[in-house]
Amino acid sequence: MTRTKEIRGFFTKNMVVILLLLMMLFMTIVNRNFLTLSNLTNIFIEMSTYGTITMAMTIAIICGEFDLSAGATYALCSVFFLKNLDTMGIIPAILVTVLIGAAVGFVNGFLVAKLDIPAFVATLGSMTYVRGIALFYTDGQPVSNANQAIYQWGNGSFLGIPNLVLTFLLFVVLTECFLKFTKSGREIYAVGGSRKIAELAGINAQKSKLLIFVILGIAAGIAGVMISCRMASGSAALLGLNTSMSAISAVVVGGTSLSGGSGSAVRSLIGLLVISVLFNALTLLGIGAYYQQLIRGLVVIIIVAIDVYMSLNKKD
């Protein structure tokens, strides 16, 4: 009785991991290109930029918020970095870019934390104006930069692991540590779980909310630098159009509820992997783009629906 319950609990808890493993197993059997180093590296490289944003999004979602403007910020930071790299020099350009990301995040945070604007609206507004600024700044033209140093870094690797993947993994580890072992991190959980109760316990919820948006902005800035290094180019019109929603879906597919108060970086990493592996598999299997899109939508619906349904029945 309890045994079957335990087993069921295990499956419920680890549904996504099991799904990931099954998917990988299936792909390994049907397609010998799947389990190759280069394919797996490709999967990781692609997720490294928006994965970085996903980590910050995880923090925000734990705090009960999310950000629709991350993709626009990402685009703004990328074009800014590319345009100013030559005049500023690499390190200052990186710093200023990240600072711009942080500034956008601060505005969002101020609106949400101090003025009590729902994040959906605040970031919907900033999504529009930030992209407007990016487009205005570049006059809508794609920007490129021939700087070899950043290009080599963006496409180079260390000990066989691509630099971008390393940066991303570092970000995962930092996020996990921040969430688990720092006071600010734990306060984010408390505020996400219940803002009122956290405040009664003397936690400064406004500070936490401000912080998560600044972190998001910084992450978008870093991701902007990363993509610029990899592609040596950026486009205010095209970059990051789906990034925010992809990041949110990855977090949710990983099993973190949008209602806040729980979640972890590792879970989001798994969510990212599920989505990336799925994409990769569908492409390797030669599924057409329209059907891929259909499957992608259905997968999000099904995973989330099962997850929510299970978590509601878990109390039994």
Place this chain on the structure above:
Amino acid sequence: GGETGQTGGGTDAQKTDEGSAQAQDTQKDTEQLNIFFATAFMTVPYAAPMNTAMEEYAKENNINLQMVDGEGDSQKQLDQIKNAVTQGVDGIIYWPADAASTIPVVNYLAECGVPYVVLNSKVDASVQDKVPAYVGLDYEMAGGISGDLALDYLKDGGNVVVVEGVMGTEAQIGYLKGFEDKIAQNDKIKVLAKQSAEWDTAKAMKIMEDYITTFGEEIDLVYSEDDGMYQGIAAALSDAGLSDKIKCVCNGQLQFVLDQIQSGVLLGASSQDPSVEGRTGIEVMHKVIMGEEVPEWTKIDCRLITPDNVNEFNGW
């Protein structure tokens, strides 16, 4: 036909690195070629007839064609192409999302040794010389054809409004430049306003309505950068009862455009046939794989469509 994005189906799963392995497990006697098509946008209407034409050619020539949707994301395109190379394809057709982001893709393609063709949009000038073959329209020339028409219509000068596509795309830049260069020859022609409708019919209609409000019958001519947007412009003009007073020129040969030229509402258009573009693209790719000589730039036929010759064109 919803199969636009669909390709050979299950056979892809058995794809292997060496072409020889393929022959064993299929009943076909000749070796099947694997061609990979990395689209910038698979879901834009323009892509649909292009894909269909390519598939037809592929079927006729026993080619296994795999298409993927880059969703306008240059990084995604890079990764898709890397994956394709990992899988071991015989040739890659690359339709870049934007010019600037092509640098790392072309660098990679040049390095990996897989033959490739660039389709629809040019690559960044800095890597132009590495590209073995480009298939595409000369957008500037196309814009020039429309410009000539305008020049002809507005012999005594007049006022022009422009409805533009997504800013920063090669098409938008070329269409505008070609057109503006031409009408600059007559300094009595004035451009009153330019707004971007982002290739969207409904947005174009709104912009046209607002043009009508602002300038009324001061407008003598509308230049629509593409045919899809023209549908919205035509609707706005006919609603306002101005179809006779305000004339249009546009680029592209949507069936609707041909009908309107036939009935004399639309002055004329520069032709752009996505089917021809697709078919030429894969044809050139095929030739490149077979080791045949191809020109550096295979220009897609572009002519002026007028009521006299409209029957020579196939609408899409």
Place this chain on the structure above:
Amino acid sequence: MESYALEMIDIVKNFPGVKALDNVTLKVKKGEVHAIIGENGAGKSTLMKVLNGVYQADSGSIRLEGQEVKIGNINTAKSLGISFVFQEINLVPTLSVVENFYLGALLKNKLNMIDWHTMTRNVKEALEKINFTLDPKRRVLELTVAEKQMIEIARAVSGNAKIIVMDEPTSSLSENEVEKLFTIIHQLRKQGITIIYISHKLDEIFNICDEATVIRDGRTIDTRRVKDYTEDIMIEQMVGRSVTMEFPHRTSKPGEVIFSATDICRKNKIYHVDLELRRGEVLGLAGLVGAGRTELCETIIGAEKMEAGELRIFGKKVRVSNTRQAKHNSIGMVTEERKETGLALDFSVKQNIVITNLPKVARKGIWLNAGKEEAAAREYIEELNIKTPGMNQKTMFLSGGNQQKVVIAKWLFSDVDILILDEPTRGIDVGAKFEIYQLINRLAEQGKAILMISSEMNEIIGMSDRIIVMHNGHKKGELEKDMISAENVMRLAVDTEEE
């Protein structure tokens, strides 16, 4: 001259439209247990929220051990050595017990990182100290209300607070846990810690308090040693008139069976429960906290999935798979958590009252009629004596007891024949309680069948025609009128032998 641990002098606090505190003075002697009593809405909780800095007083002063202090926020209160057990549970549901214990004050190690190890150990010790076992790693959302309340108590007493405020700490505790709490309070007093104790249960006051302050309508009425009080004086001071504390007499006799439930099962919660309800009858549902009474009733009204079982209303078999069907079959339930499941706090009193039966205030059942709505609201505000500045006041601004009355009003308005009342008097002052008892009688006399859950022994014995006792999701027994006694109920409720 005795030394006071806390003096709150001439505190005034205004809310829009409400003078919640009107020159309240409270003086608490060091090392004593001091009770604050008063009707619902008297201002007890508000006074305590002024003490912890959630609200700022409009005027007045606070002195701790003679020193005047300003309390701007809860952290100041904490640092001054005042800790709180709030009327509402204040634990973050998604976090573990350990983390809730240290909420806002997590321990860090030398590396400035969270010290999980030490914290877990400390929590275990703190829980042991109050004789309560619980895995500190469990998430709070998995816990029962009682367990949560015990954590709050353990948290408040574990620090080195000099003053501990407990605002109705026993309202969701079972007898057993109340005992534990009283033991703790005795220990604390021995250690010289001052306790402020707010409760509507007068027997508790007489049991553990040294001194009591009565507050009425935001004003201090009296402060006396508890031994100088009698229950009657206390009640009179609270309500401003004399009230008999006997349960009002009911004239009606139970009639025919109008509702029966057979073999009700709910997965892992309720096992094969049968019950019958007669017209004009009050059936008590007794049991310890967590016995599954709420769960049973939620199953009956279709709020939770019924695994097996059969419902008959007026002899006819009915299917109730959601709450709407229950209402249509004339069953309604006043839930125990009024803020969570009873009211839309953003809605006005009027809107909350009419919500269960909107067609009744609509012309032709389609168009809502403002006049009818107001008439209905006015009627129930008067009948239940709901204290509100007006029927358009948002219910979030009412005191707990008045909120409860609105929830009851809402179900009275729906005209159901079978009314389930889950802890109808929890957190309600004696005056209001009496009114609710009268109301229950009136409903019974009108021929309604009432199923009343209550954890208060007096109440369930005083009000019921018949009592069903539950334990762990099982029906343990049924007591007819002549068998009803506290001993019999307790014997069944704590019965540990399993069938």
Place this chain on the structure above:
Amino acid sequence: MNKNKNKWLSLLFDYGLLFVLILIILIVSLLSKEFMTVDNMTNILRQSAVIGIMAIGVTVVILAGHIDLSIGSTVSLAGVIVMSFVNNYSMDWTGMILAILAGGLVGLVNGLIIAVINGRTCDSFIITFGMQTAVAAVALIYSGGKYMSGTGGGVHSLLGKGYLPIFFFLFFAVVLFLVMRYTPFGRTVYFMGANTKAAKMSGVNIKFYTTMLFVIAGIMASTASVILSSRVNAASPTSGKGYELDAIAAVVVGGTSLTGGKGGIFKTVLGVVIIGVLGNALNVMNVTTYPQMIIRGFIIIIAVVLDVSGNKLKNSGVN
């Protein structure tokens, strides 16, 4: 004295949007003589009709504490369905009915899933996002990814002409306004938004209501799409992309709270008109695309800041 001041402020915030609207209209009329004409005003309303119909549909969902991100894709799907009939088979009525039913079906699926899993706001956010992706794909598959333009003629091509779009917009707005304001159904939706659990325990069939609300939003979106396709006499499988955000922006600019239970149809109409007037004004004043985006973003934020602080003031102010 202080009380009086509060009263004025609260009045200002209550009708703040109306003031903002009047202010914008005044300023723009001064700057541009073309703006303040009957033609242009009808023009604005006609342009706003599509987003407007979507917005009032989604308002109902938002009032109940949910959200629907799939309505943009529903517009795309309904558009290609209706145009495929208008063109290929010349059966406008069949096409329109099927298109509207398709919208209802999308809503039904949304609603059923969310009802079955007892989804909260955040769950409907992500479920309808998945639906957005899936429905967009269905539109692509159905149309083969192609443009569909109409040949004109027939009932369908009339719906988008002249005053008809405005009529439909106002018609649906009035109907839904009356339903939400003066019927038990509407009141129950507000109650659901204010406290879903309490609504459930008060005998509201939450699952039924949730499903119905999404169906309403779906049908409104597909109706909007029929009008849109008629207006431009064309549809593409991506024509509704991003419309859901425009519609939701209009709802929140109008002052309906995303947490549910507060706001209403009238506010949404106001929000739609403000956004419409603003967009038109910027176009008429020949502001280019990018600065327009920047201004639009800030307007959304400012409108909501005003609204939220107004509510705060009211809750702390006179009752």
